[in-house]
Amino acid sequence: MTASARRRVLIVNAYFDPWRSAAPTRLFVPRAMAPYYLAGSFHRDRVAMRVHDEVYHGALVDPKRFAWPDLVVFGGLTAAFDRARQLAAYFRHANPSVVTVIGGPIARALPQLCAGVFDYVCQGDVDSIGGVIDAVFGPGHRAESETPRLDLVGSSFGLGFIETTKYCNFACAFCSLTGEGRPYAAHSEDSINRQIAAMGRVHGVMVLDNNFYGNNRASFEARVRLLGEHWRRRAFRGWGALVTGDFFKRRENIAFVAEHGCLGLFSGVESLDAAVLKAFNKRQSLASDPKSLGDACAAHGIMFEYGMMLDFAQQTTDQVAGQLDRLLADVTVPLPSLLSLTIPIPGTPYFDQAVQTGRLMPSVRLSDLDGQKLVEWPREPLQRVIPFVRDVLQFRGRKRALLRHVIGHALDRRDRYAADQLVVAALGPLLRYGHRPRIGSVRQMLQTWREPRPTYCAMTDPLPRAYRPLYRLPSRFAADFEPVYVTDARGQLTDAMAAQRVRRPLSA
Numbered sequence: 126m127t128a129s130a131r132r133r134v135l136i137v138n139a140y141f142d143p144w145r146s147a148a149p150t151r152l153f154v155p156r157a158m159a160p161y162y163l164a165g166s167f168h169r170d171r172v173a174m175r176v177h178d179e180v181y182h183g184a185l186v187d188p189k190r191f192a193w194p195d196l197v198v199f200g201g202l203t204a205a206f207d208r209a210r211q212l213a214a215y216f217r218h219a220n221p222s223v224v225t226v227i228g229g230p231i232a233r234a235l236p237q238l239c240a241g242v243f244d245y246v247c248q249g250d251v252d253s254i255g256g257v258i259d260a261v262f263g264p265g266h267r268a269e270s271e272t273p274r275l276d277l278v279g280s281s282f283g284l285g286f287i288e289t290t291k292y293c294n295f296a297c298a299f300c301s302l303t304g305e306g307r308p309y310a311a312h313s314e315d316s317i318n319r320q321i322a323a324m325g326r327v328h329g330v331m332v333l334d335n336n337f338y339g340n341n342r343a344s345f346e347a348r349v350r351l352l353g354e355h356w357r358r359r360a361f362r363g364w365g366a367l368v369t370g371d372f373f374k375r376r377e378n379i380a381f382v383a384e385h386g387c388l389g390l391f392s393g394v395e396s397l398d399a400a401v402l403k404a405f406n407k408r409q410s411l412a413s414d415p416k417s418l419g420d421a422c423a424a425h426g427i428m429f430e431y432g433m434m435l436d437f438a439q440q441t442t443d444q445v446a447g448q449l450d451r452l453l454a455d456v457t458v459p460l461p462s463l464l465s466l467t468i469p470i471p472g473t474p475y476f477d478q479a480v481q482t483g484r485l486m487p488s489v490r491l492s493d494l495d496g497q498k499l500v501e502w503p504r505e506p507l508q509r510v511i512p513f514v515r516d517v518l519q520f521r522g523r524k525r526a527l528l529r530h531v532i533g534h535a536l537d538r539r540d541r542y543a544a545d546q547l548v549v550a551a552l553g554p555l556l557r558y559g560h561r562p563r564i565g566s567v568r569q570m571l572q573t574w575r576e577p578r579p580t581y582c583a584m585t586d587p588l589p590r591a592y593r594p595l596y597r598l599p600s601r602f603a604a605d606f607e608p609v610y611v612t613d614a615r616g617q618l619t620d621a622m623a624a625q626r627v628r629r630p631l632s633a
């Protein structure tokens with residue numbers, strides 16, 4: 126088949142950067158893998174494949190790219206619906222016969238909105254793209270065997286990403302998986318082996334699972350042993366995974382994973398306040414204190430990383446400041462590698478509760494739900510909370526303490542961590558809370574430079590630059606650049622969002 130006869134497919138991970146940078150974010154771990162799994166569904170010879178991940182490659186701002194594809198497949202986080210719709214407009218303008226498809230969290234949380242914009246809306250897993258491939262290109266364009274195109278992933282500082290289970294056996298109130306309600310399931314041994322083989326040479330492997338531990342002991346042990354086999358034959362130097370708090374209740378689990386090559390564990394500690402955890406239905410994290418878990422992991426040469434969520438509807442600024450200052454003062458405790466505000470993601474019980482109790486602010490846009498600004502009324506006055514949020518998320522006023530902690534923590538762990546772990550432990554917090562390089566193409570850097578200043582509050586935050594078309598588009602595309610609002614000017618749920626709550630099965 127000639128190159129020109131090959132069908133052209135572009136897979137896009139749509140993304141609004143909460144820090145308003147259009148430049149690539151190469152230093153973020155983990156990476157979105159759905160695009161590469163989707164790419165594996167297409168026939169390698171009959172389809173010319175490109176992937177653009179707006180996190181890793183930066184915002185798609187080069188107009189030359191829009192006319193290329195015959196089919197564009199979109200995915201992304203729920204808050205990126207507007208971005209996917211904007212991009213669909215650019216592609217349709219450049220090539221009126223282009224076909225657009227969306228799947229993943231956006232399609233699942235917002236099926237009706239998606240049906241009004243995209244040609245196909247997939248509710249299923251990545252393999253459900255098969256039906257769309259047949260419908261759009263006809264038979265013969267699916268891959269003979271569905272192996273993720275991890276060869277397209279590019280450099281991730283020697284890290285490879287795999288998935289050994291899907292979804293989760295818990296039901297935290299704020300989690301979009303709770304809203305989706307899909308059953309927790311493990312990949313087969315064959316699927317895991319194929320993913321590892323497709324990765325090629327890597328230094329370390331990160332298991333992306335929401336919950337690597339799960340609720341099936343035999344499956345957990347088999348997956349750990351399988352990773353251990355690959356590690357023993359030196360396919361990689363070590364691996365890391367995301368586990369839920371219950372993993373640590375059996376401390377022998379830590380020794381077991383260490384014996385099979387585990388070098389890092391991440392867990393959603395989420396909050397140091399028991400009341401907040403209970404309100405989130407996150408009881409599995411009640412005993413997850415970062416000091417004891419960090420020590421227990423370090424004793425086995427494992428780095429412990431965790432995320433924390435700040436909830437100003439329940440916590441005061443003094444409480445949060447006190448907790449962070451205590452963490453900064455103790456170099457034996459790792460710092461959170463993720464700090465965000467709680468997000469009422471549409472479709473979750475937490476969202477429904479926020480709507481019912483009137484906690485959502487007026488004029489909240491879907492794209493505001495990125496965890497880096499206030500979207501719910503705090504319990505303290507706004508003039509106190511907003512400046513606090515601005516400073517705390519970037520450790521402003523705490524940079525020296527941050528640097529002191531990073532150095533002190535590395536020294537504290539120097540006998541228990543290998544050199545590569547020490548580098549990761551030190552660089553992680555500095556990159557998260559310190560200065561982030563914003564280097565990209567000239568267009569991307571210009572877009573970043575033109576961004577209005579964020580206000581850290583949904584009620585006043587100006588629209589990101591992406592809402593202005595890159596160039597003049599016919600008026601029929603104007604609506605594609607209007608933001609979707611979650612609440613109206615009175616703080617009531619908008620009709621568009623209310624309609625999403627009635628679930629109907631859609632195509633594919």
Ligand code: B12
Pocket residue numbers: 138139140141142143153154155156157158159162163180198199200201202203204226227228229230247248249250251252253254288291300301302333334335336464465466468470494495496
């Ligand atoms: C990589 C990752 C990121 C990356 C990139 C995310 C991106 N897509 O742009 C980064 C680091 C940027 C990130 C950030 C955040 N993330 Co994140 N992240 C992940 C992670 C660990 C892996 C995703 C992945 O690649 N999985 C493997 C692939 C194969 O599966 P998948 O993406 O889940 O897709 C499945 C289906 O959705 C579907 N699918 C997906 N896309 C498509 C497309 C089509 C066409 C089809 C047919 C199917 C399909 O098929 C897959 C199953 O076969 C997941 C957890 C997880 N293990 O999945 C969380 C997860 C996606 N993140 C989550 C959250 C909450 C966040 C944050 C809000 C965290 C925070 N509090 O700050 C921020 C977002 C900030 C913002 N800007 O809005 C939530 C979901 C949020 C949501 N629905 O929007 C998840 C599920 C974690 C969790 N359990 O809570 N994240």
Ligand code: SF4
Pocket residue numbers: 292293294295296297300301302303335336369393
């Ligand atoms: S444990 Fe994690 S993945 Fe599971 S429901 Fe809770 S937040 Fe979601």
